[in-house]
Amino acid sequence: MTQWQQQPGDRLTLDRIRRWNMAGWILLGLLPTAVAVLDAPPARKFWLLGLLALIALCHTVTLNRPDNPVLHPRAYLGVLALTLGITSYLLDGGAAFYVVSLPQFWLYARAPRDAVTLSGAAALCTVFGGTLGQGWSPQFLTGNAVFTVIAYVAGVGLGLWMHRFVGQSNERQEQLTAELVQTQEELATAYQRQGAVEERERLAREIHDTLAQGFASIVVLAEAARTATVFDPGRCAQQLTSIEQTARENFAEARVLVGAAPESGVAPGSLATTLRRTLDRFVEDTGLTVTAELPDLALDQRTRVALLRCTQESLANVRKHADAQAVGVVLTGFPGGVELEITDDGRGFVVEESHGFGLDGMRRRLAELDGELTVTSSLGDGTRVLAVLPLPTQD
Structure with missing residues (x-):
């Protein structure tokens, strides 16, 4: 040299x-x-x-x-x-x-x-x-x-x-x-693009699971309230109350999405309570029969939110597509994990032919936590949705 x-x-x-x-x-x-x-x-x-x-x-x-x-x-x-x-x-x-x-x-x-x-x-x-x-x-x-x-x-x-x-x-x-x-710059650009895509997907999933579902409920409730105005004023008032509550919840979720609120969905240790409240609202809005087994389980925040979103999406699908009469929700804990099963007696569908954003969103949400979503259904036999998540190990 x-x-x-x-x-x-x-x-x-x-x-x-x-x-x-x-x-x-x-x-x-x-x-x-x-x-x-x-x-x-x-x-x-x-x-x-x-x-x-x-x-x-x-x-x-x-x-x-x-x-x-x-x-x-x-x-x-x-x-x-x-x-x-x-x-x-x-x-x-x-x-x-x-x-x-x-x-x-x-x-x-x-x-x-x-x-x-x-x-x-x-x-x-x-x-x-x-x-x-x-x-x-x-x-x-x-x-x-x-x-x-x-x-x-x-x-x-x-x-x-x-x-x-x-x-x-x-x-x-x-x-x-x-x-x-040059390769490092290209990788950095690729990571930025990938991060932007993942963030858009995350926001799209959150909007679909929260705001979009809420707006859909508001539309359904508003149509029912308009119909009940003449024939059942008491029912109309109840539905208007539900519209107001759903709108407030949507507003709270919107504040979370834009970063104006710290946390969303579930208070610590309250998954069972939140699911019961969600099911009560569902019964109130639809009149369907719901049976639930919801033990109080100690779960971390991400697991609670993921299971809540799966429940909300499944109930929304029942309301929009299933034409069901009864819904069952079972939350079960087992060593190292937890599972949530949601069933209905509706018309069912062909799982392989379904490519909706809701099911894909649930699968991605669970996959981020190393979980798995299994959907079982056939025409005329109802639908079974099973969400399985591992519990984080305690250091």
């Missing part, structure tokens, strides 16, 4: 590589060079050790503060190239030190062109310094000079290949990142 290719998340990796390179450079470059000059004349030894200490300090500063305006990485690489040339002059050759220092030109340069140029300048300084120290001797030409040139050519080839490889990897990573972002 080179500096001109690094991504924001790769800075730590690049710093780690640079530190490992510095450790290798000290062990294989600075220390052997310092040892090699120990037998040199005092003046030459002094200058070379001072130069090695200086370049080590510059390397440390550049490594820890790469954005330092005084010793910019490019300036450091220029100093390193001059140091290699001087070292080559003082030691009569410095190809090994150049080879160990070569990776720094690719780790600190801003662009491949800078790395090629600066490493080439360092190679030229190394060859020139060795030439001044040894002259154009055959030994130098076949040793340090050739080795330095070969190292430079190999370094350029390897560096450019690594630059291309890492660049392609980065492009692929950017492409995958862009695809991932």
